[in-house]
Amino acid sequence: MGEHLLPCPFCGHDAEWNKGQHGDGSDWHYIACTECEAMGGNSADQSREGSIAAWNLRVPPVEPCEVTDAMVAEGLKNYSEGGCMGLDEDERREVVRNILEAAIAKAEGSSK
């Protein structure tokens, strides 16, 4: 006992280790939420440790990409440098692409 189980990824309540039996009598380890009945932790080796490791395996949260003032400023800068007046559609498309790429580059740079 004693291995730490992360809380349920769906509702955040505690989870607990359980053991059942397969039809052939072999043990079946799994983790279940004590609140919402979410179940998981199936592991290839069918071990208690494997089920706990599988339950605790989480994908890191994706950082939301928000439009910041810096991104807007960068876009404005590119927009005026591009001088959209008198451009044909392909050229305007290119200006917008540059604005978006600059904004994304800025966002990626600021989140590190």
Ligand SMILES: [Zn+2]
């Ligand atoms: Zn839950």
